[in-house]
Amino acid sequence: YKQENGVVTKSSPANIAIVKYWGKRAVQLPLNPSISFSLKNCITTTKIKYTLNKELNDYSFNFLFENKSNSKFEEKLLQFFKRIDHFIPWLKHFHLNIESSNTFPHSSGIASSASSYSALAKALAEIHLQITGVTLPQTVVSEFARLGSGSACRSTQEGWNIWGDSSFEGSNDQYALEINPLVHESFMSIQDTVLIVSNQQKAISSTKGHQLMENHPYKEARIQQANKNTIQLIEALKNGDWDLFIEIAELEALSLHGLMMSSSPGYTLLLPNSLTIISKIREFRASSKIPVCFTIDAGPNIHVLYPESNKNEVLEFIERDLKKYCINNLLIKDSIA
Numbered sequence: 458y459k460q461e462n463g464v465v466t467k468s469s470p471a472n473i474a475i476v477k478y479w480g481k482r483a484v485q486l487p488l489n490p491s492i493s494f495s496l497k498n499c500i501t502t503t504k505i506k507y508t509l510n511k512e513l514n515d516y517s518f519n520f521l522f523e524n525k526s527n528s529k530f531e532e533k534l535l536q537f538f539k540r541i542d543h544f545i546p547w548l549k550h551f552h553l554n555i556e557s558s559n560t561f562p563h564s565s566g567i568a569s570s571a572s573s574y575s576a577l578a579k580a581l582a583e584i585h586l587q588i589t590g591v592t593l594p595q596t597v598v599s600e601f602a603r604l605g606s607g608s609a610c611r612s613t614q615e616g617w618n619i620w621g622d623s624s625f626e627g628s629n630d631q632y633a634l635e636i637n638p639l640v641h642e643s644f645m646s647i648q649d650t651v652l653i654v655s656n657q658q659k660a661i662s663s664t665k666g667h668q669l670m671e672n673h674p675y676k677e678a679r680i681q682q683a684n685k686n687t688i689q690l691i692e693a694l695k696n697g698d699w700d701l702f703i704e705i706a707e708l709e710a711l712s713l714h715g716l717m718m719s720s721s722p723g724y725t726l727l728l729p730n731s732l733t734i735i736s737k738i739r740e741f742r743a744s745s746k747i748p749v750c751f752t753i754d755a756g757p758n759i760h761v762l763y764p765e766s767n768k769n770e771v772l773e774f775i776e777r778d779l780k781k782y783c784i785n786n787l788l789i790k791d792s793i794a
C-alpha cells in the first residue's frame with residue numbers, strides 16, 4: 458500500500474427529486490428514471506480515519522453520528538460494505554473510524570441517507586486514491602452511493618442529475634449523470650424552502666415503499682408516466698419553461714403519494730397541514746402569477762420551489778401564510794448547489 462494510515466473528510470449535499478424514483482429491482486436498481494437537484498445547505502460531512510491492520514481479514518469499523526453510536530446504521534453499513542468491496546479489495550484489511558454529522562437538524566424530517574451515503578462514497582474513493590494511487594472514476598463514486606441508498610447516487614455531483622435508464626442519451630441504472638450544461642440559467646438558481654410539517658419518524662420507511670411497488674397494480678403505468686415526465690422535464694429545464702416544470706413537479710409529487718395510498722397495504726404520509734399548504738401554494742400562484750410550486754418526498758414535509766428572481770415575494774408569502782402550518786415554525790431555506 459502507498460499509505461498505511463490517514464484521515465479523509467468529505468461533504469455531500471442532500472438532493473430533492475422532481476421526477477421521483479419509486480420502486481427498485483435488485484441490487485438497488487430503479488424501476489424508473491428520476492431527476493433531482495442537489496441542495497446547498499443540507500449537507501453531511503464524513504470523516505474517516507483509516508489504519509492498516511495486517512492481521513485483519515474482515516470488516517472492522519466504528520461509526521459515530523454526531524458523537525453517538527447507532528447500531529441500526531452500523532448494520533446498514535455492513536451491508537453497504539459487502540456490496541462495494543469488490544471495487545476496493547483493501548476494505549477488509551483496514552480499520553475505519555467513521556464520524557459523520559449533518560448541517561441540518563436530524564429531527565427535521567429531511568432524509569439524510571442520500572447525503573450520508575454520498576459523503577461516505579466520496580470519502581472511500583479518496584482513501585482508495587491515497588492507499589492505491591488510483592483515482593476511481595466519478596461514475597464509480599456515484600455507483601457506490603447508489604449501493605448505499607438509491608437516491609444517493611444523485612448527490613455525488615452538484616446541480617441537476619438524472620439516474621435510471623431512459624431515452625435520454627447516457628442515462629443508466631448504475632449511476633447518475635450530471636446534466637447541468639443543458640439546463641437553463643433560471644433553473645440553475647432554483648430555490649427550495651422546506652416546510653417541516655412533522656419531524657416525527659415516518660410510519661412506513663422508503664425501503665418498505667419501494668418493496669410495495671413490486672406487486673403494485675399501477676406499476677407499469679407508473680413506469681411509463683415517469684419515463685414521459687423525465688423527457689418532458691428535460692425539455693422544461695432546457696427551455697426555462699416554468700409552466701411545464703410546475704405541471705410535472707406537482708404531478709410527480711402527488712403521484713408518489715397516490716402510489717403509497719393505492720399499494721397493498723395502502724398508507725398515507727401526508728398530514729392535514731401538508732394539504733393546507735399545497736392548496737395555499739396553488740391559490741397564491743393563481744393570484745400572483747409567480748411560478749411557485751411544491752414537491753414532496755416520502756413524508757409530510759413540503760418543498761416550495763421557485764425562481765431566485767421571485768425570492769423576496771415568495772419568502773414573504775411563506776412567512777405570512779405557510780409558516781404557521783410548520784411544526785414549531787420550522788423551515789429550511791435552501792437552494793440548488
Ligand code: PMV
Nearest residue numbers: 474477478606607608663755
Ligand atoms: O434512496 P431512497 O431509497 O431513500 O428512496 C428515496 C425515494 C424518494 O425520495 C421518495 C424519491 C427520490 O427520487 O428521491
